[in-house]
Amino acid sequence: MSQLKQFFNSSIGKKLVMATTGILLILFLVIHLINNLLLFGGPDAFNQNVALLESIKPLIRVIEVILALIFIYHIYNAYKLWWENKKANPEKYAVSAKKENSTIYSRTMVITGSVIFIFLVIHLYTLWGKYNFGMEGSENYFEVIKTLFANPIWAAFYFIIMIFLGYHINHAFQSSFQTFGWSSKKYTPLVKKIGTFLAIIFAVGFASIPVYFFLISLGGQG
Amino acid sequence: MSEKNIDLTLNIWRQESPEAKGHFEKFEEEISPDASILEVLDEINNRLEAEGKAPIAFESDCREGICGTCGLVVNGHPHGPLPKTATCQLHMRNFKDGDTLYIEPFRATAFKVLKDLIVDRSGFDKIQVAGGFISFNTGSAPDGNAILISKELADQALDAAECIGCGACVAACKNSSAMLFVSAKVSHFALLPQGKPERYERVQSMVKVMDENLFGSCTNTYACEAECPKGISVLNIARMNREYFMAELKTGTDE
Ligand code: SF4
Ligand code: FES
Numbered sequence: 001m002s003q004l005k006q007f008f009n010s011s012i013g014k015k016l017v018m019a020t021t022g023i024l025l026i027l028f029l030v031i032h033l034i035n036n037l038l039l040f041g042g043p044d045a046f047n048q049n050v051a052l053l054e055s056i057k058p059l060i061r062v063i064e065v066i067l068a069l070i071f072i073y074h075i076y077n078a079y080k081l082w083w084e085n086k087k088a089n090p091e092k093y094a095v096s097a098k099k100e101n102s103t104i105y106s107r108t109m110v111i112t113g114s115v116i117f118i119f120l121v122i123h124l125y126t127l128w129g130k131y132n133f134g135m136e137g138s139e140n141y142f143e144v145i146k147t148l149f150a151n152p153i154w155a156a157f158y159f160i161i162m163i164f165l166g167y168h169i170n171h172a173f174q175s176s177f178q179t180f181g182w183s184s185k186k187y188t189p190l191v192k193k194i195g196t197f198l199a200i201i202f203a204v205g206f207a208s209i210p211v212y213f214f215l216i217s218l219g220g221q222g
Numbered sequence: 223m224s225e226k227n228i229d230l231t232l233n234i235w236r237q238e239s240p241e242a243k244g245h246f247e248k249f250e251e252e253i254s255p256d257a258s259i260l261e262v263l264d265e266i267n268n269r270l271e272a273e274g275k276a277p278i279a280f281e282s283d284c285r286e287g288i289c290g291t292c293g294l295v296v297n298g299h300p301h302g303p304l305p306k307t308a309t310c311q312l313h314m315r316n317f318k319d320g321d322t323l324y325i326e327p328f329r330a331t332a333f334k335v336l337k338d339l340i341v342d343r344s345g346f347d348k349i350q351v352a353g354g355f356i357s358f359n360t361g362s363a364p365d366g367n368a369i370l371i372s373k374e375l376a377d378q379a380l381d382a383a384e385c386i387g388c389g390a391c392v393a394a395c396k397n398s399s400a401m402l403f404v405s406a407k408v409s410h411f412a413l414l415p416q417g418k419p420e421r422y423e424r425v426q427s428m429v430k431v432m433d434e435n436l437f438g439s440c441t442n443t444y445a446c447e448a449e450c451p452k453g454i455s456v457l458n459i460a461r462m463n464r465e466y467f468m469a470e471l472k473t474g475t476d477e
Contacts, residue, residue, distance in 0.1 A: 003473070011399070011439040012466045018441075081439050085397035088331050088438030094233070094246065094324040097298030101394055101448035109441065130405055175442040181464035183457050 014081055019176035021074035026173065026198070028067060033205045040212070043142040050141045075117055082110045105171035112168040119161040126154075149213035158210040166203030170196050227252045228319040231264070235326040240334050240342075246324065255315035259302065259325075260285065262290060262314060279338035285310040287451065290386030291417035293393065294339045295326045300390035302452045308388065308451040322416055328393035332400070332436040343389050344402065345435040350387070352431040353424035354407045356416055375413050382410035384452040391446035391454070397438030402446035404432050406454045412465055422469035428464060 007013040038046045053060055098107060105112075126148065131141060149155045173195030177183060182191075230251050237244030253262055261280050267277035282292040287308040294309055296302040302312040317323065325339065333341040371379075385406035392400050408425050411417025417424070440459065447456045 003470075007470050010466075011401070011433050011437075012429060012463055014439050015441070016463075016467075081441065085399075085438040085441070088436055089329070089396060089398040090331060091329040093295055093298040093329065094326060095298040097303070097449075098396065098445065100303075101299070102396075102443040106441065106443040107396060171442075178442050178456065178460050179462045179463060181467065183460035185457065188457075204287040 014077060014125065015179045017077045018081070019179035021077070022069045022172050023176050025068050025074060026220065027167065028070075029169075029202055033202065036206065039142065039145065039209055040085055046142045047140060059117065071120070075113070078110060078113055103171065105167050106175070108167065109171055112164045115161065115164045116168060119164075145209070146213050146216070149210045150217035152214060155210040155214035159207045162203045162207035166199040168199075169202055170199035173198055223256060227254055228314065228317065228321075229253075230314070230317060230320075231322040232266075233322065233324045234263075234266075234339075234340055236278070237327075237335050238337065240336055244335065246326075253314050255313065257313065257314050258285070258310055258322040259296065259312045259372040260310050263325075271378050271434075273403070279336075279340050281340050282310055287311045287385060290367050290388035293328055293341075293388045293390050295324075295393060296326060297324055300328060300393040300449045306451060307449070307454045309384070311451075318463070328389055328391050330395075330398035330437070332398055333389060333392060339391075343387075345400070345437065346387055346389060348435055349404055349428050349431050350407070351398065353420075353428040354411075356411065357420060369415050371414065379410050379413035382406045382413070382454065382458050385450075386452060388451060390449050390451060392437060394445040394449035395438065395440075396445065397441055398436075399440040400435075400437040401440040401459050401462070402450060402454055402456065404428050405456075405458035408462045408465055412461070422467060422472050424460060426469050426473070427458060429462075 008017060033051060038049050127145070131144070149158070174188070174192045177188070177191045230253055232249040232251055233246040234249060235244055236247045249266055251262065251266065257265070260280070263278055263280055270277050280292070280294060283289040285292070287310060290308075292309040293300055296309070296312070301307060301309045302316075304312055304316050327333075327335050327339045328341045329335075330341075330344075332345045333343055336342050383406075385403060387403065389400075389403070391402035392398050408421075408428060411424060412421045442456075442459075444456050447454065
């Protein structure tokens with residue numbers, strides 16, 4: 001047991017935690033995105049899917065708890081790392097060469113991550129929480145989302161956050177592979193490309209929802 | 223011979239002692255483009271000494287890029303802006319007339335500034351002592367080809383062995399992580415038959431000592447690889463992670 005604890009407190013153990021929880025969260029995002037895209041199928045397709053998930057509610061609840069634990073561990077470990085690393089490197093150079101030796105994605109993980117964290121809390125409150133805790137009209141979830149994004153402030157907020165998400169994922173995916181030890185001259189360039197591809201798909205995919213509903217609201221249809 | 227001399231403004235870090243507060247001291251110099259940056263410091267020091275002032279403290283030994291003592295930071299780049307070049311091999315022809323340079327020591331909690339441009343890198347020594355060696359006597363030189371090693375493995379091991387232990391990777395890293403250095407040492411042994419028997423104990427004890435000595439944790443920014451004067455690849459860090467996971471599994475199940 002103490003060996004395990006020691007492992008997770010080692011520098012390599014901590015990066016394994018970031019990478020493993022991170023990859024699991026990416027998997028969650030894939031499923032989340034697929035569900036979101038059903039919104040483009042119109043109210044019936046989307047609400048049917050909601051009803052389907054509703055019918056397996058106990059299972060969903062279990063998954064939610066696991067997911068919450070993964071999120072919490074990912075966030076907790078990230079801030080711990082950030083704090084320790086700040087202590088390990090308190091002083092800056094007179095001239096910064098950081099732009100020339102590393103990517104902005106890799107340097108801003110704690111910033112993009114924090115923004116996503118704040119978003120997550122708000123997002124849980126505006127959509128998940130209201131849905132789960134006695135919101136009126138939750139039988140027509142499609143309408144709820146449509147109404148939310150008719151508000152330009154909400155639409156813009158969700159849209160902007162997705163850019164941060166893209167930045168985060170762009171570093172995260174290839175970084176996880178490196179941490180797992182799955183790097184090589186041959187495959188790493190491909191892994192990086194896949195990571196960038198995923199980042200774009202997530203950013204564009206998720207951001208398309210608020211944009212779509214906002215535009216619809218402008219058109220004044222339905 | 224060379225083109226004409228260039229005029230540079232050098233801001234050089236001066237710090238009396240580890241506890242003292244440091245500051246930049248400004249020097250306006252006319253410099254031969256053929257001089258290395260250390261030679262420029264030598265010249266300034268000659269003058270300072272003639273004037274009865276304290277010379278700028280900096281480290282160097284081989285002055286041919288192999289000993290690793292000469293690390294300093296030029297305009298934010300450990301070992302200067304030229305890729306894969308140690309400070310001692312950095313010549314002033316790489317700068318333009320009128321340039322302003324900021325020369326300062328490696329900065330990291332693990333590398334305390336001792337004086338001016340000299341930092342305490344004993345953390346690296348401690349990591350080396352923890353496992354950067356082979357603990358059995360290898361005897362006299364073995365017969366050639368007695369132990370066969372594929373070209374590919376030999377290349378990877380020797381690439382890792384190129385690490386000169388200078389500490390630029392730590393200095394470049396926003397987390398002051400020593401992973402590139404440690405992974406180079408771990409890889410260089412783990413890839414060769416002579417190093418294999420102790421590979422798992424080695425990686426565990428070197429990582430442990432690294433973590434104990436105030437080096438930060440790696441977050442894969444790869445600034446180390448970009449600044450390393452020997453071009454040590456971050457693929458070594460991936461290899462070290464694999465070694466470490468294997469070591470944990472092994473020691474976790476052996477008992
Ligand atoms: S890995 Fe490169 S930068 Fe780090 S100590 Fe070795 S030679 Fe220096
Ligand atoms: S003085 Fe030896 S590497 Fe520069």
